[in-house]
Amino acid sequence: MEAENKTSLIYARDVTKTFIMGDNELQALKGVSLSIDAGEFVALTGFSGSGKSTLIHLLGCLDIPTTGHYAIDGIDVSSASRDELARVRNQKIGFVFQKFHLLPDLDACNNVALPMLYAGVSEDKARIHATKLLSDVGLENRTDHFPYQLSGGEQQRVAIARSLANNPSIILADEPTGNLDMATGDVIMNIFADLNKNKGCTIILVTHEPSIAAKTKRIIELIDGKIVKDFKAGNS
Numbered sequence: 001m002e003a004e005n006k007t008s009l010i011y012a013r014d015v016t017k018t019f020i021m022g023d024n025e026l027q028a029l030k031g032v033s034l035s036i037d038a039g040e041f042v043a044l045t046g047f048s049g050s051g052k053s054t055l056i057h058l059l060g061c062l063d064i065p066t067t068g069h070y071a072i073d074g075i076d077v078s079s080a081s082r083d084e085l086a087r088v089r090n091q092k093i094g095f096v097f098q099k100f101h102l103l104p105d106l107d108a109c110n111n112v113a114l115p116m117l118y119a120g121v122s123e124d125k126a127r128i129h130a131t132k133l134l135s136d137v138g139l140e141n142r143t144d145h146f147p148y149q150l151s152g153g154e155q156q157r158v159a160i161a162r163s164l165a166n167n168p169s170i171i172l173a174d175e176p177t178g179n180l181d182m183a184t185g186d187v188i189m190n191i192f193a194d195l196n197k198n199k200g201c202t203i204i205l206v207t208h209e210p211s212i213a214a215k216t217k218r219i220i221e222l223i224d225g226k227i228v229k230d231f232k233a234g235n236s
Helices: 052-059 082-092 108-118 123-136 152-163 182-199
Strands: 010-021 024-036 041-045 067-072 093-097 170-174 202-206 218-223 226-232
Touching (some): 010 052, 024 052, 024 226, 041 182, 052 170, 052 202, 082 093, 093 152, 108 123, 108 152, 123 152, 152 182
Parallel strands (some): 041 218, 170 202
Antiparallel strands (some): 010 024, 010 067, 218 226
C-alpha cells in the first residue's frame, strides 16, 4: 500500500506501541505522528523511558506499531510480515548501535563486507567496496585489524562503514556516542555530518545528550511516549 504522504521518506501517523508484561500493559508510544524528508539529519531525544528507542526500532522496521500508520519511502510497513520488514531493512536502512556489534572473529574489512555478502554481492566486489568505505571513515590503515585491536572510536567508525555497505537511503544510529569519550564522540558526529552534507544520507540518531543533539539539524523530543517538541537545531 502506498503511503498517504508520498513526499516524505518517513511518515508516521498516530503510531502507538504497547508491550504486554505479565498481566500489565506498558504503552511506550502514545499517538506519535511525524514526517522526515530525504536528506534530513535528525536527533530523537528524551529521558530514559521516554519512548525514543521504541520509536527508532519502529522506524528501522525492527518492529511494527500496535496501532497507527507507518510508511518508509512510500511503502506501508504498518502491518508488514517479518520477511517484508527484513527486505525493507536490507534495502533501505543502515544501523549503527552504541555497542558496535562487530563480529570479533572478522577483521574490519570483512565486518564491513558481510552485509554485502548477505545481499548476494561477490566476495571480491564486497571487499573492494568495504575497503573504500573504511577509507571514507579514515580507517584505510586498519582494514586488516580485528575489533580487539581497535579503539572504541575506531570500532564505531567500522560500524558506520558497515551501515553504508548496501547504499541505504536511511542511517539509524541508537546512542552512537554513548560508549565514547567526548572528543571521540565529536569525531563520530563529524563523520555523520559529512555523510549528511556531502553524500545526502538521511540520518536519524537517538541521544540523551543535548550537546550531541545540537550537532544535528532537527531535534524531536519525546516525553512519556509523546512528541512534545520538534524544532530546528543549531546546525540547520
